[in-house]
Amino acid sequence: MKASFFYGPQDIQVEEVDKPVINENELLIKVHIGSICGTDLRIFKFGHFKIDQKRVLGHELAGEVVEVGENINGFSLGDRISVAPNVGCGHCRMCQKGYNQLCSEYEAFGISYDGGFQEYMRIPQTAIERGNVFKVPANLSYVEAALVEPFSCTYNSYKALNTKPGDTVVIIGAGPIGACHVLINKLAGATKIIVADVAASRLTEMKKIGADVTVLSSEEDLNTRVLEETDGAGADVVITACSVPAVQQQALEIAAVHGRVNFFGGMPKGKEFVTLNTNLLHYKELIVLGTTGSSIENYRESLDIVASKKVDLLQLATHSFSLEQINDAFAFAQSGEGMKTYLNIAGE
Template structure:
C-alpha cells in the first residue's frame, strides 16, 4: 500500500509499504481522508520529542472498515468510522483517576506508531466512532481537531452568552470559534496577521482583527464597553501572545492556553493578581469530547467545509509541508485524499 513516510528532519516521501494485518480485537480501515496537523509539521521539522523515523504520519483520519479480527464491538465491515487515536497506559495517576487523555506516557497514532496518511491502518474496535451518514468523508476528517475545540470549551468553563477572544485563526482557533458560536457565544473576536485566515474567519461570522494593523486589546475593550472578554483562548503558542493574553480579559475572566508554549515566555502575572484572572490549559480531548465532535459534525458540516483550503492526493502529497510553509500559498486546513 502507499503511505506518507517521515524519513527524518524535513524529509518525507510517499512509499510502498506492507499492508497492515489486524490483530485480535482490531479493524482494518481503508482510509478516505486524513488531515495534516500542526504536530505533523513539528514532526516534519524534526522538533517533535517523541516521533521517530521511519513513521507513517497522520492522526486525523476517517475511513471504512474492510476487515475485523475478533471482537467487533458492534461494528461491521462497511461501516465508516473515525478512530479515537489516543493510547493510554491505564496505570498512572491520570489514568487511574479518569483522565487517561493526559496519561503520563500518552501515545498517539501517527506520532508514536504508524498513522493514517496511508491507504490502510489498523485500530482497536473499542476506539471507533461511526460517522453519521449525512457527513461527507472529507468533513469527517476534521472530527479529531474538532474534538480539541470541544474539549477546549469544556476546560474553559464556557457558558452561553459568553464573549470570547481567540488569539490565532489557524484551524484550531477557527474550530474553537465555530463550536463557541453553536454553543451560544454572544461575541467572537479572533485575531491573526494572515489575511487569508482572517477572511475565512469573517465568513464564519467572527469579528476578525488583523494584529499587525490594530491593537487587539483596544479593539476588545471598545467592543465590550470597556469590560473585556469573558474568555480569552490563546491558540498560537507565540511569545507575543503570552504577553498580551491577560489584557483583553475582563476582571475574574478566564484565559485558556490552547497553543503549546514550548519555551518559557513572559506573562504579565501582575494582571492575574490585580484583576483576579483565572487560567487553565488544555491537551487533546476525552473520548466523550470525541463522541460529541462526531455528533456536532451533522450540524456544522458547511462551516467545516469552509476550513478545508487544500486537498492533495496521497499519491502526490510528498510536497505537502513545502506547500504549508510557502507564504505564497494561503493554507488553512490541508487534507490528504488517501483514495487517490
C-alpha cells in the same frame, strides 16, 4: 499499497509497500481522508521524542473497515470509522479519571502507531479496546469525520472555559484551530467573537464562518480594539490559538475582570518560559487554564455535535492533495494559505 513514511525532519517519502497484516484482535481500514494537523507539521520540522523509526504520520483520519479480526465484536466490513488518536494505558490515574489524553504512557496514531497518511492502516487492539474507534454517522462525509479530531480539541477548551451567552470571546490565531474555536464558541452562544491574526489572508475566512470582528494585529492594536468592542471592559474569554509567547502576555492584558484565559497553543522548546504580569491575574481575579488534546469523551461529544449539523466543518476543508503529493501538501499547509489542508487518499 502506497504509504508515506517520515524518516526524520524534512524527510517524508511515499513508497510502495505491502498492506499491513492484522491479527485476530485488530481491524484494517482503507483510509479515505487524512488531514494535516499542526502536530504533523511540527513533527515534520523537528521530529518527535516518541518517534525513533520510520513512521506514517497522520492522526486526523477517517476510513472504511476492510478486514475484521476474528475476535472482534462490534465492527463489520464496510463500517465507516474515525479515531480519537491518543490511546491511554487504561490503568493510570489520568486514564481512570477519563483523561486519556493526559496519560503519561499514551500511544498515538501518527506517533507511536502508524497513522493515516497511507492507503491502508492497521488499528491495534488497544485502540479498539479502550474506545478510541468511532463509527461515523451516515450523514457525515469522511472529510467531516477526519476534522472531528481538531474540533474535539477546541471542544475540550470550551468545556474548560465554559463560554456562555453574554461572553465576548477573543481568539488569537486564525488558523484551522482558531476556526474551530470560533465555531464552538458561536454554538455556545458567545455574544461577540473577535479573531486576531498578524496575517490578513485567513481573517476573511473567519468572518465567513462566524467571527463578528476580525483584527489584523500587525496593523491595528488589539488591546485598544478589544477595549473599544467591549465598552472598556475587556474580553470575558481569551484563547491563545498560536505558539507566540507575547500572545500569552497579551491575553492577560485584554481579559476582563474575572476573565477566563486558555493557553491553548503550546510553546516551542526554548520559548516555554514566558514572563507574565501576575498582578493582572491577581487584581482581575483571572482564571488562566491550559488544555491539550481531547479525551475520548470530548471526541464522542464532538462527533455528536458535528453529526447534529450544528457546526459545519466542511467549510474548513479548503485544500486537498493526493497521497503522492504529500510533500506539496505539507509545504502548502505550512504556508498559512487556505484553512485546512488534507490528503484525499482514496481519491474520490
